[in-house]
Amino acid sequence: EVQLVESGGGLVQPGRSLKLSCAASGFTFSNYGMAWVRQTPTKGLEWVASISTGGGNTYYRDSVKGRFTISRDNAKNTQYLQMDSLRSEDTATYYCARFSGPFAYWGQGTLVTVSS
């Protein structure tokens, strides 16, 4: 059974950093692209970033370019999202997803709140 478990969310002040992790199991992690998707009540679901199987190719939505970094460790079956210079508009539930165009499997999400 495919499982994706996010961790690392929490309350953080504007301008500070936070690093999310996603532990994967139930499939050969190194064979699949991965992604982060976030959700808010006002903006709905938004793709944030994605990464290729080996980590050599990364993609970001414009609003997070230069602030967020997606990475993966295939030996640990884990992907990460380093979030720097956080803004209030980054407040959302962040989901880890296995990505191949569609998002085939999702985690249950971790809440990130950016507030002073």
Added chain:
Amino acid sequence: DVQMTQSPSNLAASPGESVSINCKASKSISKYLAWYQQKPGKANKLLIYSGSTLQSGTPSRFSGSGSGTDFTLTIRNLEPEDFGLYYCQQHNEYPPTFGAGTKLELK
């Protein structure tokens, strides 16, 4: 970015009925449209991708149709577990974009 417009926003139906949810893209996305189900406390579930291909495990009462800019998700013979939120997403080009969602409620 490709804008995805879903309709209706809310839909009320009874078990056993059939419903349809529509998704319109702001430009052609060929066949590359996915549908998801979201329920509280559960991971989002991919139902259909590439417009009409059922993801493994998706019941056959779900079907998808359309191409270009107009797509439809149809659920026949609704079961109690089908009530929840549904989202479309285009997977034709970056950035992937989602519709605003349709809430399917029990009448």
